[in-house]
Amino acid sequence: MAVNFRYRRLGYVALNVIDVEKSTKFATDVFGLDCVGEGPNGARFFRSGTSHHDIILTPAASPAFVRSSWELETEEDLDRAFRHYQGLGLNPVWLGAGESADLKLERAFRMIEPVLGTTWEYYARMTYLTSPRQNRLTKFQGGKHYGLVVPDCKKMNDYMVENMGFLVSDYMEGWFASLLRAFPNPNHHSFAPLQFPSPKPVFHHVAFMVDEIDDIGKLLNRAKQFDVKIQFGIGRHPTSGSIHLYLYDPDYFVWEYTLGMEQFPEAGAREPRRMSSLPENLDLWQAVPDREHFSKMPPIIQAL
Ligand SMILES: CC(C)c1ccc(C(=O)O)c(O)c1O
Numbered sequence: 122m123a124v125n126f127r128y129r130r131l132g133y134v135a136l137n138v139i140d141v142e143k144s145t146k147f148a149t150d151v152f153g154l155d156c157v158g159e160g161p162n163g164a165r166f167f168r169s170g171t172s173h174h175d176i177i178l179t180p181a182a183s184p185a186f187v188r189s190s191w192e193l194e195t196e197e198d199l200d201r202a203f204r205h206y207q208g209l210g211l212n213p214v215w216l217g218a219g220e221s222a223d224l225k226l227e228r229a230f231r232m233i234e235p236v237l238g239t240t241w242e243y244y245a246r247m248t249y250l251t252s253p254r255q256n257r258l259t260k261f262q263g264g265k266h267y268g269l270v271v272p273d274c275k276k277m278n279d280y281m282v283e284n285m286g287f288l289v290s291d292y293m294e295g296w297f298a299s300l301l302r303a304f305p306n307p308n309h310h311s312f313a314p315l316q317f318p319s320p321k322p323v324f325h326h327v328a329f330m331v332d333e334i335d336d337i338g339k340l341l342n343r344a345k346q347f348d349v350k351i352q353f354g355i356g357r358h359p360t361s362g363s364i365h366l367y368l369y370d371p372d373y374f375v376w377e378y379t380l381g382m383e384q385f386p387e388a389g390a391r392e393p394r395r396m397s398s399l400p401e402n403l404d405l406w407q408a409v410p411d412r413e414h415f416s417k418m419p420p421i422i423q424a425l
C-alpha cells in the first residue's frame with residue numbers, strides 16, 4: 122500500500138538492561154551521551170543533541186530490544202501514518218496522555234509490524250532542549266540507525282519497502298543484509314535487517330553519527346581505558362562509505378560510531394547496489410567483526 126507520510130529520523134531506541142548503573146556509565150563515560158533524567162520503572166533517558174532523548178535504558182531481569190520510535194515531519198504526517206497502518210489492518214494504538222508526557226512526546230502511536238512482531242512507535246514532536254549538553258566527549262551529528270538479526274531479511278525488507286516507507290540503498294547478494302533509508306531522510310540507512318546465522322532474532326547494533334575522525338579515535342582510546350570490548354573496527358563500510366567503530370556494552374548490546382555516511386537526495390537518487398558478500402569485500406580496511414560473542418547479543422521482544 123502506497124505510503125503517504127514522511128520520516129524525519131529515527132527518534133529513539135528503547136532497550137531493557139540488567140544493571141542500569143553500569144549501562145549508564147557506558148552510555149555517558151564511554152559513548153559520550155548525556156543522561157537527562159529518569160522516567161517510569163527506573164527508565165533513564167539519554168541524549169546526543171537537542172531532542173530530549175535518543176535512547177531509553179530500563180532496568181529489567183534480562184536485556185532485550187523493546188522498540189524503536191520514529192519521528193515524522195509533521196503532525197499531519199502522524200495522522201496519515203496512523204490511518205495508513207489502520208488500512209493495513211495493523212491496529213495502531215495512540216499512547217495515552219500520561220505515557221506520551223512521560224516520553225516527552227506531543228502525541229504518539231504504536232503498532233506491531235507483522236513480519237517479526239517488533240514494536241514501532243511514531244510521533245512528530247519531541248521536547249526540544251536548549252540547555253547545552255554537559256558531556257564534552259563527542260560531537261554527535263544527529264543521525265542514527267539500528268540493525269536487527271532477523272530470520273528472513275528479504276521478507277522484512279520487502280514488507281518495509283512496500284508498506285512502511287523505506288527505500289533500499291544497498292543490499293548484500295543473497296539478501297543476507299539490506300540497508301534501508303527512511304524516506305526522505307537522506308542518510309544511507311536508518312534501519313538494517315540482517316540475516317546472520319542465529320538461533321533467534323537478536324538486536325545487532327545501534328549507531329550514532331559523529332562529526333569528525335577525532336571522535337572515533339578518542340572512542341577507541343576510551344574503550345581501552347574502560348576495558349570495553351570492541352565488536353568491529355576501526356574500519357570503513359563499502360556500503361555507506363562510513364568509518365566505523367562498534368563496542369559491546371555491559372549487556373552485549375553493540376553501539377556504533379559512524380562517520381561520513383553517504384547522503385541521498387530526495388529526487389534522482391542512485392539505484393540500490395547488489396554488494397558482494399565475500400569476506401574480502403565486507404570492509405574497505407579489512408576490519409573483521411568479532412563473532413565469538415555473537416550468541417550473547419540480546420533478544421528482541423516480539424509481540425506476535
Ligand atoms: C555490519 C553491519 C551489518 C553494517 C554494514 C554496513 C553498514 C554501513 O554501510 O554503514 C553499517 O552501518 C552496518 O552496521
Ligand SMILES: [Fe+2]
Nearest residue numbers: 266326328377
Ligand atoms: Fe551500522
